[in-house]
Amino acid sequence: MKRNLYLNVQDKEAALENYLDALGEIQTESEMVSVTESLGRTAAEAVFARWSSPSYNSCAMDGIAVVSSRTKGASEKNPLLLREGEDYLDVDTGDMILPPYDAVIMAEELIETESGDGYEIISAVPPFANVRAVGEDIVAGEMILPSGHEIRAVDISAMLSAGVRTIPVRKKPAVGIIPTGDEMTDIADVPDTGPEDGRIAETNSWMFDGLVRENGGIGKRYDIVPDRPELLEEAVLRAVRECDIVIVNAGSSAGRDDYTVHVLRKLGTVLTHGVSIKPGKPVILGIVKGKPVIGLPGYSVSAYLAFREFVVPVMNRFLLSGGRAEEKIRAKLTKTVMSGLKYEEYVRVKLGLVDGEMIAAPLGRGAGASMSLVKADGFCVIPKNSEGIMAHEEAEIRLLEKPEQIGRTLVVIGSHDIILDVLNDLMMESQSGMRLSSTHMGSMSGLIALKRRETHIAPSHLLCEEDGTYNEAVIREMFPGEKIVLIKGVRRRQGFIVKKGNPLNIRTVADLTPEVRYINRQKGAGTRVLFDYLLKKEGIPKMQITGYEHEAATHMSVAVAVQKDNADVGMGIYSCARTLGLDFVDAASEEYDFVTREEYLDLPVVQEFLRALRSREFLAKLEELGGYTAEEIGEIRKIHNFLS
């Protein structure tokens, strides 16, 4: 087994500084564009006015043009009569003022004489009153925009008004993107049913293409290069000729097939191989023929982070831009995040504002969890040499989402059901600008979050084993003296998700013999509570269930494990089984409700949630998904549980 070694894993800052130093002064190029086509581009030089604007003295108001010196002495006691044609001209806004006229009196201030032959005025007018003098807005020779300014709509009209028609803007850097790997298939060649076993649809290059555009460059994707060093050499040399910056993805790690670093060493210099960030460690910073060539990791989250931390600063060099400063806020974490000491770790979080406090719910941490990137509002960065951040502590968050959007977010922490996605969709579809952000931590964790005022709503389906009721009992126990309400949700069918045709003929927990591979849910999940309850009722010890320790975080993950034969059976809801074409054996009917504080009911986000929940569209969607009934949906039950 031959593996590479990371020669020396470097700190991010040191690696970047060292790299930018080595790249030296970059020859940035500019190109001339028409001002009318310059929106969003960056001025390469300062822009100076060629003309003054206005270009002549013009009337700033509707009224009459007069000769200011002839109005001297007018007063209430001694009104001055002005006659049309002799003493004044009717003028409208924008009309040209020509000598001898040099001032304008507003229409609103005029008193018509009784005979109608003119106006009386009762005060003198200073020169240039109500006149937009030549150059009042823009003076020829004035600097309109400095170098490096990003051009907006208002800049375009100002430049045109000043006679500027073309300007030099910074050329967008061309970023070559080289996907590599024998196992990769171009998305155009992937069968409609999905990649064949062992093959992966190559999608990172399209993310890079988007990131390059988002950061002001032009992406140039190359064909996938198979795992042969000589082909990669060829591809890198071609890209270096054709582009300003080159990305190689992946082969940047230290596995047996990861020869990118060897190729770059052969063609040029490698300054860094491996940086101490997580995800994102396998980065290669190289220079080939004077051009930056960067090896990025294969996992999508690692690739995204490494792009952000290394490719963007290099692009900014070409754009001569300091880049967008990251917005940061402080937020309270909903759960403890542990971290190793060796890396600076980037934990994706969802954000929401609850009771005036910014709340951050950590998302999945896998380097390949691209959905966690889609769902993230920001990153919580845990420094090197820190063991992590405790739940309910404040941490600094680097924002990916706009702060104003976070204020319009309904925070939902608790049990998972796919109807939460449907409700979010219904909220987004309306023009409220509001959205629902759900974090799946199980019913009990949701109620704890509500207790700590870290969520607006906690979806819950907690069975009281004593009386068979749902949710109310545990709320009374957990929230003494507090005003809690239950927003009634759905009744849903829970049961065994099994393969089509139920080949192992599973009917009850008693059928879960040692040959049957079960897939379980995580601790604290209502579904696990239900499963444990069923086992207990039948007197079956947990140890006897094969796969009891094999956990999945959502109903859909359970279903897909069964579909793909990672397990034979798991507990879950009907709609998930149906979505994947699996069979379903009914085991229980349970109440899935939304717990909130009474005081939150008036919040606009909760009102919008109720609107979506009670809508006809939502009922239709439940029908379509199947396995739900919704007789009490949207009803509100106050649980005022005052201590006596």
Next chain:
Amino acid sequence: MKRNLYLNVQDKEAALENYLDALGEIQTESEMVSVTESLGRTAAEAVFARWSSPSYNSCAMDGIAVVSSRTKGASEKNPLLLREGEDYLDVDTGDMILPPYDAVIMAEELIETESGDGYEIISAVPPFANVRAVGEDIVAGEMILPSGHEIRAVDISAMLSAGVRTIPVRKKPAVGIIPTGDEMTDIADVPDTGPEDGRIAETNSWMFDGLVRENGGIGKRYDIVPDRPELLEEAVLRAVRECDIVIVNAGSSAGRDDYTVHVLRKLGTVLTHGVSIKPGKPVILGIVKGKPVIGLPGYSVSAYLAFREFVVPVMNRFLLSGGRAEEKIRAKLTKTVMSGLKYEEYVRVKLGLVDGEMIAAPLGRGAGASMSLVKADGFCVIPKNSEGIMAHEEAEIRLLEKPEQIGRTLVVIGSHDIILDVLNDLMMESQSGMRLSSTHMGSMSGLIALKRRETHIAPSHLLCEEDGTYNEAVIREMFPGEKIVLIKGVRRRQGFIVKKGNPLNIRTVADLTPEVRYINRQKGAGTRVLFDYLLKKEGIPKMQITGYEHEAATHMSVAVAVQKDNADVGMGIYSCARTLGLDFVDAASEEYDFVTREEYLDLPVVQEFLRALRSREFLAKLEELGGYTAEEIGEIRKIHNFLS
């Protein structure tokens, strides 16, 4: 004189609400686009995963694949030997895991046997350890994006990984832009020397085109329509056929040529003519053949504001978007802003962070001052029925600039010199991301701002009449007991700016006879102090100067007034005379310095300013402008003036 009347000037909110109601449900259209081309578009429907990702069980680490059930019982006391080919397979990240293998042990945790024939392990491995299970990232059927989501790079790769190749996105609304007016000339037809007298380069339509694009639409510019109602009718009907929204600019006011409202009434319905915002009052909200047709005012600032307040909300209807919520901050105003009771007034401001406090310096308020729009960082909105906001009070600011940029701004309030633009350009050109934001209020106002900690730097050229020195005397007087420093700037020549050849033969203030039209600077300007000093020295009363009350705010404005014959002479600096090809009669040499607090010297923005000030590029630029000497430039003089 026939004028229109605004039938009933409405409040902005009421007018908009009424208009959106009248427009009713808008039939938004969607179009299919390739996911790879969907960056920045808005999802018209929720997007669901077609495949799971990963699509097979794959190795999450470099290491060996094992059968988890066979590792049971391994411990430090009882290590288990694994043999290659029998018990394990070498695997790299991403490799497929096939039965019977169901778990991976990381390379780092392996201990090679002495004989080299395998590894010893000292703990059991649970099923699916270090395995990325099918669907771990994305589960088929899962909602990837809700409706209304704006698509980013990370969304693109997630969709592609889930087998989604095309998606419906909301069609961009087409916005027709009709410029009108006999006096307007298409920018393509304006002579290279500038518009002829009485003619105006039509530039608003290009601003609208940019604003439409900035807000997610497609702009469609039509030819300029002359002031003939029947031609406007034709143009509106055509645009209504071809576009979703139509803008008519201008003719929306109540002047004699403003017939837009009549045309729209004839073709359809006019709901509003005139709203109580300033600038921006002359707005027409109409509906023609079911399509929104909006008349916007002619002045650029009014046009911009009215677009923002009325066209953007209508565009958001088509995009089914709540739009970007405006970011707001609170800031302390540097000067009093008075306002009429009848209008909601939008005052443009420049922002900066001084001593941890957000400072807002009001800019020019003219409706045609497009440069004030270019320079603005935000709007201070003064409500209807308010008389204004006092200096040093806090006010709410609606942001146009990113908050992080404001933190990287050097605030400069005080005397004007075009070298401030040059210094800003040099700061922007570097990659610091910092900029200089200058407000021209005269030397004295700048020092007052510094005293109040409302500016980082106050450029000043205040003459001490007693000893002929500059700046130091007034600083000692104004800042007792405070640590102030003078950053030495330039010596510059002040004199009379006169027409080419000096036809009136002006040499000293004594030559300013009543026939000579002078143009003055505003009160508090160092140049006015100098002029008053020269008059006093010669014993000439101010009253004797024709045009003493005719004021301009900058040296360049004085120069352009002379160039365009609004005046015969004014005082100003050499470089401005030279820029406009005018003659210059030397009157004095003065010291133009930068006053700051000692504690500000260490701020990164001040350090960056000093770098620019002391740079070779700046000296070269001074040489080019002419009229400056810079022997002490960048030197720092401490003025520690402790009270004794």
